[in-house]
Amino acid sequence: MSNELRSPEWAWIDGRFVPWAECVLHARAQAIMTGASVFEGIRAYWNPQREQLYVFRLQEHLDRLATSMKIMRMKQAVPAEMGSASVELLRRNNFRDDVHYMPVAYVGFGEGYGAQTPPVQEGFFITAVTKPPSRALEAGLSVCVSSWQRISDNIMPPRVKAAANYQNSRFALLEARTNGYDYAIFLNSAGKVSEAPGACIFVVRADQVYTPPVTAGILESITRATLIQLFRERMGHSVIEREIDRTELYVADEVFLCGTGMEVTPVIAIDHVSVGLGRPGRWTREIQDLYFRAARGEEATLSHWLTPVYAPVQV
Ligand SMILES: Cc1ncc(COP(=O)(O)O)c(C=O)c1O
Known part of the structure; x- marks a missing residue:
């Protein structure tokens, strides 16, 4: 342990x-x-x-x-x-x-x-x-595109949050850290952007937000669904769910990872190519802030997402 x-x-x-x-x-x-x-x-x-x-x-x-x-x-x-x-x-x-x-x-x-x-x-x-907050929330991550492929639906379905699936993630993380990166992004069996170990991925390019669809070899992430809703309802931006090419990562203005563990973490470089200006972007900061406000109970209209621990609860 x-x-x-x-x-x-x-x-x-x-x-x-x-x-x-x-x-x-x-x-x-x-x-x-x-x-x-x-x-x-x-x-x-x-x-x-x-x-x-x-x-x-x-x-x-x-x-x-x-x-x-x-x-x-x-x-x-x-x-x-x-x-x-x-x-x-x-x-x-x-x-x-x-x-x-x-x-x-x-x-x-x-x-x-x-x-x-x-x-x-x-x-x-x-x-x-x-669990204290990660430094990467502020500083962002330098990531690689992994040489390991994401598991797929008819092999080890990523839709299932099974412990065994995380061996695929472990390979990618070990490779990333051995090569001096903070983290990794997977491509799927079709060669398209899938997700990261323990996190989904969002890309911002030319004022449009994209994320791979749930059929791209990803977990159906609760944070991903949360952010799609926050983008749409609170920031007035629709999120396009479509296949994403590897090279779209290199020309993105902003990229961030999201998940319960990862929260909303900026990506500042991919394969040593700077993302945008090489620092966390404006939309990433905005959605990050909104996410934490919602999660900490500072957004009254989103309190239905929360279960208070120190009050009588019926779950
Ligand atoms: C493989 C994988 N993708 C995505 C996520 C993000 O999912 P969620 O937002 O539901 O935590 C996780 C984390 O749980 C994960 O393990």
């Missing part, structure tokens, strides 16, 4: 709150041996003025967890208490900082990669840690 994680007191597994160290699976579980699990990464944002922690788009994440489980042909349903248990977990840990947490549906013991009948054991756990 990473030394960077400052362990909180509590975790949740299979219906019970347990001390952090007791949130464990057996080493022989299929989730461990073959990566047979699906998960969500969810953020909760601390608002110091209101002394409130807001979970961002909880229901959308629970819905996507169910979608991932369905495609994986997992047998169980997402437990009804998954949302309220996750909120209770944040409360029990008394978090007063920004938090990143992960509800996971795992495959336990079972032969045949866990695909055998009778069905193998399945279960759920949630872990949460505090």
Whole structure:
């Protein structure tokens, strides 16, 4: 386990709150041996003025967890208490900082990669840690176009947020860092721009915003959908969802990555080619600001996206 994680007191597994160290699976579980699990990464944002922690788009994440489980042909349903248990977990840990947490549906013991009948054991756990803001939000990232191709729908579907998919991302990240870049962008099996490890991509060129479609080998990102809506409804710009060529990245005015973990992070160079002026662009800054205002509860009309932790909640 990473030394960077400052362990909180509590975790949740299979219906019970347990001390952090007791949130464990057996080493022989299929989730461990073959990566047979699906998960969500969810953020909760601390608002110091209101002394409130807001979970961002909880229901959308629970819905996507169910979608991932369905495609994986997992047998169980997402437990009804998954949302309220996750909120209770944040409360029990008394978090007063920004938090990143992960509800996971795992495959336990079972032969045949866990695909055998009778069905193998399945279960759920949630872990949460505090997460300070990344420097890259301000400074931006220097990225490469990876020589690794994004997994595709009929191989390892990126629409499923499966743990095993992240080995593809790990290859790309290792390559990027070995070659002196901060991060990577994938092309898909058609050679078009897909997404980045753990993040979707937006491109601004000549006052028009573009993003690859959900059929480009991407996760159906909740942040991507959020930003499309914010661009349209709050900034008055439509977002065109269409295939993007690699060379369009080199001539873009602005590029940014987005995701629950990545938030809205500017890209300032791609393959050592400056993006625009080589610093975060104006539209990137505007949408970044709007996103954080919404996530921290500073946009009253968007409060339906938030679940307050330190108030009575019914999820
Ligand atoms: C592969 C991949 N793409 C995109 C995203 C962004 O998705 P979301 O905005 O729902 O967090 C993530 C992060 O969860 C991801 O893992």
